[in-house]
Amino acid sequence: MIDTDELAAWLRLLLVPGIGREGARRLLAAFGSPQAVVHASEQALATVAGAQLAGVILTEPADLATSLDAVRRWLDGGEARHALALGDAAYPRALLESPDPPLLLYVQGDPTHLATPAIAVVGSRKPTPQGADNAQAFAHAFGAAGYTVVSGLALGVDAAAHEGALASGAPTVAVVGTGPDRVYPRRHLDLARRIAGQGALVSEFLPGTPPLAENFPQRNRIIAGLSLGTVVVEAALKSGSLITARLANEAGREVFAVPGSIHAEQSRGCHALIRDGARLVESAAEVLDELRQPGLALARPGSAPAAAPSAAVDPRADPLLEALGHDPVTLDSLQARTGWPTAELLARLLDLELDGRVARLPGGLFQRRASA
Secondary structure, eight states, X not given: OOOHHHHHXXXXXXXXXXXXXXXXXXXXHHHSSHHHHHTSOHHHHHHHHOHHHHHHHTSOOTTHHHHHHHHHHHHHTSSSEEEEETTOTTSOHHHHTSSSOOSEEEEEEOGGGGGSOEEEEEOOSSOOHHHHHHHHHHHHHHHHTTOEEEEOOOTTHHHHHHHHHHHHTOOEEEEOSSOTTOOSSGGGHHHHHHHHHHSEEEEOSOTTOOOOTTHHHHHHHHHHHHOSEEEEOSOOTTOXXXXXXXXXXXXXXXXXXXXXOTTOHHHHHHHHHHHXXXXXXXXXXXXXXXXXXOOSOOOOTTOOOOOOOOOOOOGXXXXXXXXXXXXXXXXXXXXXXXXXXXXXXXXXXXXXXXXXXXXXXXXXXXXXXXXX
């Protein structure tokens, strides 16, 4: 575990105004450690950071003691809590090889999961039912294939991805945009607890950091950096998931996009990614093939066997599912396709909805679920 003196040196480097992560990494490259940086002469610091910043670096930040106390209290406040510094042997190599690795990571759970082959699954906070189903199914398949699933603990696709990975018996990593002692959104408290027990929660922000809007795009580079590839399931044109995809591309990682309906706002971001060169994928197997992972039956050593996927339903066995297709559709359109009376059509739609094979969407639309 990182000792107090080393932790204080890392925090001091992080808290110095005007340096930033890139400047801090230049100083570390020049002096070898944060302790060496803060004990260097002003003249030596000036050769790397410039005369103006050299004096600032040698001045202890006013909030250092408060920040150090907050981190120590968090580390000592529960089990399986870790602070991983950039030079630690346990620091994840994939993140170390990304363009902008964090200097300090707070991890709740098992940090060894950060070193395993991983795939990020991200997308809309307000997905269609089919989008949520797709995220969960893809993540389940990745977990069953031996991958760790990385996402951001947000509503919608992120939560579905974590649930899919957990159901497969595989670890999942949630990179959060708050301090490690905060869960956002609050409704994911139980999900966060299960992730920490089967995988890891990760943050680069000090304990006590609230959910600030500017921190979420910043955490996306960690999601991308931990992963061999990023799968975007659904995303609007201004979605944060597109930021993750761009950062993954800049890090030299694979980017995959799941296509959707041309009428769905949640699909436009994915279609834009595909136009810009992302790989169009319709199944988890395509992602695994691209990453040269053999088969979906590869078991993670020590993990429970993954549950076998339920048999696919042949749409030809149900004329209404065949009429639904895969895009959202109105009741009038269904009536025109089937020729059924309204009462009979509504009754059959209700049966399929209760059976989990059809979802009722806002605006009077219906859509077949991914498993149907």
